[in-house]
Amino acid sequence: MPLRDLTSRTRAGDRLRIDAPDPASGDVVVTGVSLDSRSVVPGDLYAALPGFHAHGADFAADALAAGAVAVLTDPAGRTRLRALDERAPSASVVPVLLADHPREVLGEVAATVYGHPSEALTVLGVTGTNGKTTTAYLIESALRARGQRTGLIGTVETRIGDERLDSERTTPEATDLHALLGVMRERGIDACVMEVSSHALALHRVDGVVYDVALFTNLSQDHLDFHATMEDYFAAKASLFTPARSRAAVVCVDDAWGARLARESSVPTVTFASAPARGVDWVVDEGEGGAFDLREVAGARVVSLVSHLPGHFNIANTALAALALLTLGLDVTQVEEALAVPPDVPGRMEVVAPGGPEGPRCIVDFAHTPDAVDAALRALRPSTRGRLIAVLGAGGDRDRSKRPAMGAAAARQADIVVVTDDNPRSEEPADIRAAVVAGARETVASGDARATEIIDGGSRSSAIAEAVAIAVLGAGSGDGVDTVVVLGKGHEKGQEIHGVKHPFDDREAVRAALGAALGAATSPGVGS
């Protein structure tokens, strides 16, 4: 169900009234807020925002026809509305609220219309380049294990108790966010865990929410199409760690950005590091098989935990979740018990085939930054007896500079790299693949790589088929079963090529490829 179909039914939105321009009519009662004319329902305030491509005021006629009762816009929008008045005089009867930068007031306006629902819930916000989804699921699963009614807002899905909706983006616009929190409040949700993207912080999508706990995972290259520099990207993330946006924070200081954030945070902040480091509050002592202790440096507390997901980085994600729960007031035993329940995180290190005598191990993961590609492949190396075969591409219409760096990271860590399409969006797929291949080949040529073979595998289904076939054919000839890891799309159910979204699921593609390759390998006549 589209989000707006659900949120437009909330009774929460009745808190804002505007004195009507025509004194003969009653107050204008605003019952909802929308910034997209296509999702306006009667009673909405339509936020006509200046965008990167268009001005929302150009769609005001549609919004009014759909029942918008007021408009929020900027001076340029008002000029456009006046032009509209001349063409459609009915437009002049709705009140127009003016702000120089309407996005900056929209969060507060939406919070007001829906009655500040975030104040009725415990709200946690996770930010960072990688690990937001995983950490949010860990916390949500732990709170549910404690018997709480939970909400989840993030890349994969939006959940209100047991109801699931597809997410349109990682962090919804303020209009949808406050409406969603209003629905959660109506349904008796206790706590909502959400991902807070840097786009959301820069575009004021979470204004009007003060998080009980803000969490930081890490920062590395991504989104340099949207943020001019890494410094700007950091500043967007850092704005979450201020009293206007959060009451307390947990920060992983494994990278220098985290250490800096901990110094600059202006809310009470707990820090941890995966290895002993100066001045941290908690430190990780790693054991065997994902078990680890989280030890308080200046105190006596020790939290004994297991990371249910592979990879050193998932120990960091689990530690972050544990410290957020402690910050919420749970005691050590409660945290240990709540995080002992294995979470179900779709498309993150998801095992599609476990590997064994019957075929290769196949894994689907959402790594789509250089750092995540590196981390995901490193995580799989110790448990890979044969070759580590990576399938990856890079998204179109997004940060171009990360493409060669992703290829380089794959070439450093994998034995065979099969480059393919991710979501090319409006770009030419072969051009994106060429940039990834170039980064990989350059790294091989420099001697700074492990991969001996870099293949341009073409379309995603043929690249997956090729990688799986290599692993199936190689079975028995090397040191053991190969691992095929398909990176970049994780839980995604579609692939956008030349602007058209086609159904595509890496997990299904892997199963199909395995079926075909194993069938071919066992059918009579093969190899004869």
Ligand SMILES: CC(=O)N[C@H]1[C@@H](OP(=O)(O)OP(=O)(O)OC[C@H]2O[C@@H](n3ccc(=O)[nH]c3=O)[C@H](O)[C@@H]2O)O[C@H](CO)[C@@H](O)[C@@H]1O[C@H](C)C(=O)N[C@@H](C)C(=O)N[C@H](CCC(=O)O)C(=O)O
């Ligand atoms: C860069 C960015 O975030 N852009 C967002 C921005 O788009 P824009 O300014 O280009 O919008 P525009 O096309 O110029 O339109 C101007 C206004 O007219 C409105 N409009 C437009 C057409 C129409 O028929 N009717 C109408 O009302 C639009 O809703 C908009 O408010 O405002 C739009 C309205 O809400 C957003 O949909 C859009 O997100 C786009 C789709 C997007 O792809 N965002 C991505 C990059 C994003 O936010 N990603 C992060 C993920 C990060 C992570 O996980 O690491 C996320 O949080 O999902």
Ligand SMILES: Nc1ncnc2c1ncn2[C@@H]1O[C@H](COP(=O)(O)OP(=O)(O)OP(=O)(O)O)[C@@H](O)[C@H]1O
């Ligand atoms: N703490 C971490 N450090 C480095 N890499 C990580 C970490 N956690 C997860 N990853 C890698 O990054 C990928 C994406 O993880 P996840 O979906 O949890 O991140 P995210 O921050 O929500 O990403 P997005 O911004 O795209 O929604 C994983 O599939 C994994 O390969």
Ligand SMILES: N[C@H](CCC[C@H](N)C(=O)O)C(=O)O
């Ligand atoms: N939240 C991420 C998703 C990227 C997923 C990847 N499959 C791609 O299309 O680039 C982003 O907006 O950058």
Ligand SMILES: [Mg+2]
């Ligand atoms: Mg995410």
